[in-house]
Each structure stands twice: as C-alpha cells, then as structure tokens.
Amino acid sequence: MHSDTRQFKRRDFLRTCGWAMSALAVGALRRPVEAALASPPQADLTFIKREMPLRLRHEWTAIPPNTFRLRLADDRGYNRITLHHAGTEVVRVTSERAVVRCLDGVLGGHLRRDFGDVGYHFIIDYAGRVWEGRSLAYWGAHVAGHNEENLGVVLLGNFEHQRPSAAQVKSMEHLVHVLRARYRIPSHEVYGHIDLGQTLCPGRYLYPQVQRLSQMA
Numbered sequence: 692m693h694s695d696t697r698q699f700k701r702r703d704f705l706r707t708c709g710w711a712m713s714a715l716a717v718g719a720l721r722r723p724v725e726a727a728l729a730s731p732p733q734a735d736l737t738f739i740k741r742e743m744p745l746r747l748r749h750e751w752t753a754i755p756p757n758t759f760r761l762r763l764a765d766d767r768g769y770n771r772i773t774l775h776h777a778g779t780e781v782v783r784v785t786s787e788r789a790v791v792r793c794l795d796g797v798l799g800g801h802l803r804r805d806f807g808d809v810g811y812h813f814i815i816d817y818a819g820r821v822w823e824g825r826s827l828a829y830w831g832a833h834v835a836g837h838n839e840e841n842l843g844v845v846l847l848g849n850f851e852h853q854r855p856s857a858a859q860v861k862s863m864e865h866l867v868h869v870l871r872a873r874y875r876i877p878s879h880e881v882y883g884h885i886d887l888g889q890t891l892c893p894g895r896y897l898y899p900q901v902q903r904l905s906q907m908a
C-alpha cells in the first residue's frame with residue numbers, strides 16, 4: 692500500500708500561505724472525491740479537550756483525508772514528539788478566518804504531494820490556538836524515516852525569520868505537556884525536526900524553546 696512517508700522537501704515549504712492557499716487548495720479540491728471514506732477512524736481527543744481548547748479537523752476543512760494513503764497507527768502507540776515550523780513566509784495572522792486560510796494552504800500542499808492528509812497531528816497558530824490536523828488514528832508524515840510512533844506538532848510561521856508569539860510558545864508547552872502525560876513520553880523524546888533530519892526546522896527562534904522542553908524533568 693502506498694503511504695505518504697516520502698521525504699519532505701524543503702523547497703515545498705518555501706511558499707507563502709497565500710500562494711499555497713490559492714493554488715494548492717484548488718488542486719486539492721479538484722482531487723476526486725474518491726478520497727472520501729464514509730467514516731475514517733476517529734481518535735478520542737477528550738484527554739486534550741479537557742485540558743485546553745482544541746479546534747477539530749472538521750471545524751476548519753471539509754476536505755476528507757484520503758485514508759488509502761494513510762497508515763493506521765498500531766498498538767505501539769506514540770513514544771516521541773517532534774516539533775516543526777510551517778517554514779512558509781512570516782505569519783502573524785490571528786483571526787480565525789485568516790488562520791483557516793493558512794491551514795488550507797498547508798493541507799492543500801500536502802495533498803498535492805500525494806500525502807493522504809496534512810502531515811502533522813496538531814497545528815498551533817500565532818494566537819496560540821491549537822488545531823487538530825491528521826487524526827491520531829494515523830501515523831503522521833512529518834519526519835522522513837521517523838513517522839511511526841512520532842507525534843507531529845507544527846507552529847504556523849517561519850522561525851528562521853520571526854519569533855514565535857508568547858501565546859504560541861505557551862500553547863506548545865501546554866500541548867507537549869498533555870501529550871507527554873497521555874503517552875508517557877519522557878522529555879528526552881521531545882525533538883525539533885532538525886534533531887532527526889537535515890533541515891533548519893523548527894527555526895533558530897523556536898529551537899531553543901524546543902530544547903528546553905526536551906530537557907525538562
């Protein structure tokens with residue numbers, strides 16, 4: 692079965708949210724609705740929702756995942772967390788409508804590259820909102836060769852060129868705390884993408900905060 696674990700290419704990220712939204716989302720929408728499955732497995736996200744607000748995937752997109760291209764997570768579960776930046780242009784939008792356009796852009800880009808869905812499990816916007824990406828029922832597609840058992844969290848923005856907002860960092864810390872508790876993940880299993888692959892992700896202005904999380908007790 693084809694899966695979407697192919698390597699992320701950095702140049703694919705060097706797009707603006709606007710460009711990605713307009714060009715890629717159209718491509719995604721044109722994709723046959725064959726992608727739709729009646730009822731893909733849902734992950735129980737109660738453990739997050741009782742700790743912090745979480746916007747579910749269906750609240751920001753009507754495009755279903757192409758589950759034929761996804762790989763179901765298995766009994767091993769998740770034992771590490773990898774943090775990313777979107778790596779597009781500088782993003783400081785905070786309105787829900789503008790954020791959804793960015794999310795559409797990320798999703799559209801991944802679908803156009805034949806990923807079955809957005810590659811990350813969670814997305815954190817500049818205002819600090821947390822959005823569900825790919826269902827936890829499926830392994831993510833965010834670190835080449837390291838997608839199994841690996842939770843993927845992305846912060847919108849390019850932290851080579853901007854600093855994350857305080858709200859974004861706070862939400863990242865909170866989400867990582869909740870995920871670690873749920874899956875009993877030790878802090879040294881919290882990574883920046885750069886720890887696992889040849890990339891600048893999550894960017895020089897975010898990586899120190901990631902390192903701090905990976906060194907917590």
Ligand SMILES: [Zn+2]
Pocket residue numbers: 774775776833884890892893
């Ligand atoms: Zn990354």
